[in-house]
Amino acid sequence: MSMDFWILLTGSLAAVSCAILGCFLILRRMALIGDAISHSVLPGIVIAYMVSGSRGSILMLVAAAIMGLLCVFLIQWFNQRGIQSDASIGVVFTALFAIGVVLVSLNARQVDLDLDCVLYGEIAYAAWNTLQIGGVDLGPRSVWLLGGTLLLVLAVIGTFYKQFKLCAFDPMLAAAVGIPAALFHYLLMGLVSVATVSSFESVGAILVVGLLVIPPSAAYLLTDRLGVMIGLSALIGVASTVLGYALAVRLDASIAGCIVVAAAALFAASFLLSPKHGLLSAKLRRSRLSRRAA
Amino acid sequence: MSSSERNEIGLEASPSEQGQGAGARPARRQEGAPPVLEVSGLSSAYRSQAVLREVSFEAPQGELIAIVGPNGAGKSTLIKTILGLNPSLGGSVRAFGRPVAEVRGRIGYVPQRESVDWDFPTHALDVVMMGRYGRLGWFRRPGRKEKAIAMECLRGVGMEAFAERQISQLSGGQQQRIFLARALAQEADLYFMDEPFAGVDAATEKAIVELLRRLRSEGKTVIVVHHDLATVPDYFDSVLLLNVSLQAFGPTAETFTQENLQRTYGGRMAFAAAAASPSAAESGSAAAAPLRAAEPASASAKGAEA
Numbered sequence: 001m002s003m004d005f006w007i008l009l010t011g012s013l014a015a016v017s018c019a020i021l022g023c024f025l026i027l028r029r030m031a032l033i034g035d036a037i038s039h040s041v042l043p044g045i046v047i048a049y050m051v052s053g054s055r056g057s058i059l060m061l062v063a064a065a066i067m068g069l070l071c072v073f074l075i076q077w078f079n080q081r082g083i084q085s086d087a088s089i090g091v092v093f094t095a096l097f098a099i100g101v102v103l104v105s106l107n108a109r110q111v112d113l114d115l116d117c118v119l120y121g122e123i124a125y126a127a128w129n130t131l132q133i134g135g136v137d138l139g140p141r142s143v144w145l146l147g148g149t150l151l152l153v154l155a156v157i158g159t160f161y162k163q164f165k166l167c168a169f170d171p172m173l174a175a176a177v178g179i180p181a182a183l184f185h186y187l188l189m190g191l192v193s194v195a196t197v198s199s200f201e202s203v204g205a206i207l208v209v210g211l212l213v214i215p216p217s218a219a220y221l222l223t224d225r226l227g228v229m230i231g232l233s234a235l236i237g238v239a240s241t242v243l244g245y246a247l248a249v250r251l252d253a254s255i256a257g258c259i260v261v262a263a264a265a266l267f268a269a270s271f272l273l274s275p276k277h278g279l280l281s282a283k284l285r286r287s288r289l290s291r292r293a294a
Numbered sequence: 295m296s297s298s299e300r301n302e303i304g305l306e307a308s309p310s311e312q313g314q315g316a317g318a319r320p321a322r323r324q325e326g327a328p329p330v331l332e333v334s335g336l337s338s339a340y341r342s343q344a345v346l347r348e349v350s351f352e353a354p355q356g357e358l359i360a361i362v363g364p365n366g367a368g369k370s371t372l373i374k375t376i377l378g379l380n381p382s383l384g385g386s387v388r389a390f391g392r393p394v395a396e397v398r399g400r401i402g403y404v405p406q407r408e409s410v411d412w413d414f415p416t417h418a419l420d421v422v423m424m425g426r427y428g429r430l431g432w433f434r435r436p437g438r439k440e441k442a443i444a445m446e447c448l449r450g451v452g453m454e455a456f457a458e459r460q461i462s463q464l465s466g467g468q469q470q471r472i473f474l475a476r477a478l479a480q481e482a483d484l485y486f487m488d489e490p491f492a493g494v495d496a497a498t499e500k501a502i503v504e505l506l507r508r509l510r511s512e513g514k515t516v517i518v519v520h521h522d523l524a525t526v527p528d529y530f531d532s533v534l535l536l537n538v539s540l541q542a543f544g545p546t547a548e549t550f551t552q553e554n555l556q557r558t559y560g561g562r563m564a565f566a567a568a569a570a571s572p573s574a575a576e577s578g579s580a581a582a583a584p585l586r587a588a589e590p591a592s593a594s595a596k597g598a599e600a
Contacts, residue, residue: 027414082341162427162435170410170424175379176403177428177480178395224415224460 006127006140008245011259013146014199015237017153018211019219021192023230024157026216027168032086033072034212036093037189038196038205040071042100045197050107061145061194068193069186071096097205121204121256142201149198153191164188165226203256210260211237218267221274236266328391330355330484330515331376336385338368338375345371347539348385353484356513358506358529360520360546363536364559369519370406372536373486377403389484399429402482404473406489412462418472419457422447425479440479447478450508452501467498474505485509485516492521503529526550 025034044067048060071092078088126142138144157164166174167184174181192212199208219232243266244259251258272280331353338346345368353359361369374380376387378394389397402425422444423436430436448454451471456464464472470490477485490502506529509516517534520526526533526546533550535541535558542554 027411029411159433162424162430165416166424166427169414169416169421170405172374172379172405172409173403173424173476174427176377176398176401176405177425178398179427220415224417224462226415229415 003124003127004245006143007123007255008241010123010126010140010142010146010202011241011245011255012238013143013150014195014202014208015211015215015241015259016234017146017150017195018199018208019215019233019237020153020157020230021188021195022212022216023219023226023233024164024168024188025192025212026220027226031213031217032089033075033189034192034196035209036071036075036089037068037192038208038212040093040096040100041065041067041193041197041200042097042205043067043103044100045200046100046103046107050103061149061197064197065190065193067096068196069190072186072189120254121200121202121207123202123255126201142198145198146202149195153195156187156191160184160187203259207256207260210263211240214260214263214267215240218263218270221270221276224276236263236270240266328388329353330390331517332386332388332391333376334386336372336375336387337383338371338380339383340371344538346375346382349536349540350385351534351540351543353515353517354532355515356510357515357531358510359515359517359532359534360526360530361517361534361536362520362523362526362558363541367537367558369536370488373403373488373517373519377401377486400483402477402480402485404477404485404487404490407466407470407473407492409488412464412469414461416461417457418453418459418461418464419444419448421461421472422475422479425476428480443481444475444479447475448472450478451475451505465495467494470494471498471501474502478505483514485514487516487518489519489521491518491525523555 022031022034025031041064044063044065045060048063052059074092075085075088078092079085083091127140129141131138131141131144163174163179163184166179167181171181174184196205196208196212199211203211215236216229216233218236219229222232223229240259240263244262245255247253247262248255248258275281329352333352334350336346336349337344349372361372363369371380375382376394378387387394389401394401419441423440425447426436426440426443430440445454445457448457451474453468453471453475456468456472461469461472474487474490477487491499494502506516506518510531518530520530527550530546532544533546534543535549535554537558537560541558542549
């Protein structure tokens with residue numbers, strides 16, 4: 001199959017997982033927690049890589065999920081002891097990320113883990129790195145990894161949709177009716193960690209935040225139903241991938257960069273056209289009002 | 295709806311007693327039955343500062359109970375700690391004679407309206423349906439039955455016309471009524487409401503009072519954090535005066551006295567004439583002189599710590 005197809009599939013799978021989880025993050029006002037998680041999984045990745053010697057292993061996902069949860073736990077721990085929440089986010093994730101950077105540089109000779117690749121991702125390379133079992137080419141490794149991640153996200157969010165929804169809207173009521181709010185909080189954080197790591201190779205640690213935050217923020221402007229918002233967010237994620245890749249091919253520029261630029265452009269369009277919050281509809285409403293007044 | 299399951303209640307308040315204010319209090323709880331709520335020695339702290347100190351009381355069944363006290367007195371903390379939403383430093387809570395965690399299905403909760411984001415992408419009916427989530431267990435999804443119950447509860451607060459309305463497009467009073475409808479959907483026997491009257495319009499206030507009286511007539515117990523001292527004698531059977539520690543608790547007529555209030559609020563009390571409170575005049579209740587807390591502009595130390 002063509003290279004374009006695999007790149008688009010890889011990018012879309014990453015974008016959809018992130019877009020679904022990102023909805024819950026932004027509704028809980030935790031967009032920056034997504035940023036923090038995406039950076040602090042780095043030491044987990046490096047340690048798992050040193051132990052297993054390969055990328056895209058299950059061990060790497062588990063190690064990253066543990067690091068992500070540790071990051072969230074530490075942020076809350078400091079916050080509860082009187083550190084401002086934005087300060088504690090800043091302290092924890094930069095510290096963990098820095099540890100990851102040090103580990104990468106220490107092992108640069110033994111380990112084939114390129115810091116540029118970690119930071120910015122290389123989706124074209126990800127599509128070349130195929131999974132071979134018994135001499136059969138099963139397609140890119142990253143497609144399997146991201147496909148598995150997406151299935152996991154869909155299964156968990158689908159099964160516990162009402163719990164995630166109530167914990168996002170009214171965690172106090174959730175706890176009062178006996179829903180273990182802390183469990184679902186950490187479950188969401190764990191999923192964000194896993195989605196982040198699986199998307200790492202493709203888009204990198206920095207731009208994955210764009211996939212987590214931008215499509216949901218655009219979708220939020222276009223609807224007032226949570227289910228619709230999640231669907232639109234996934235759609236915007238895929239559209240960003242397609243538009244971004246086309247742009248990257250045309251400009252011969254970074255694919256991940258173009259994907260996030262495309263997402264940002266779609267966000268801008270939603271902001272202009274949004275029925276409730278949009279600039280255009282506000283203008284229309286105003287002119288209709290003034291016409292009626294005249 | 296749910297009271298059919300537990301029919302020992304609902305007999306205490308005869309219809310003629312409803313809506314007559316504090317003078318017409320239903321009979322105190324039946325002999326032998328455990329109290330609806332037993333709180334003993336409950337304490338809580340926030341960063342090594344006591345917020346609640348050794349609070350003990352027993353709530354009788356079928357009453358409307360106000361929790362009253364100055365800002366920072368720990369009123370919200372008290373109900374959150376009772377519900378286990380806030381860690382306690384000691385003491386025990388039993389509802390219906392059992393630990394709260396075992397009887398969550400019989401306890402309804404209305405958080406403060408400001409505690410949630412009203413821009414959340416959802417509509418009124420959906421919020422009311424959330425009241426059913428606790429009963430659905432881990433895996434069941436809300437279905438037609440939940441929708442029907444939620445619609446019925448919306449009707450109960452006069453909001454059925456707004457079922458499909460995005461919640462940010464509702465007024466403050468309407469949002470409060472949605473919260474109450476959601477509590478109704480919980481079909482509980484014991485309710486905790488955190489300032490349901492805060493910032494609502496007169497129509498909503500009236501609707502809430504009617505709702506509270508209806509719940510009482512069904513034998514339910516409702517514990518309400520309340521700010522407006524003037525309406526306490528009118529709306530509530532019992533009153534709990536709180537200022538970190540329990541100052542007084544009992545039937546409103548005996549407990550809601552100038553002396554107790556002065557103890558609870560310190561020197562920050564002013565007394566208003568009965569005529570100043572239209573709701574008191576309307577119901578003709580003269581159980582206790584309506585009182586109003588006057589918070590001096592120089593917010594006192596107690597007010598500031600809230």
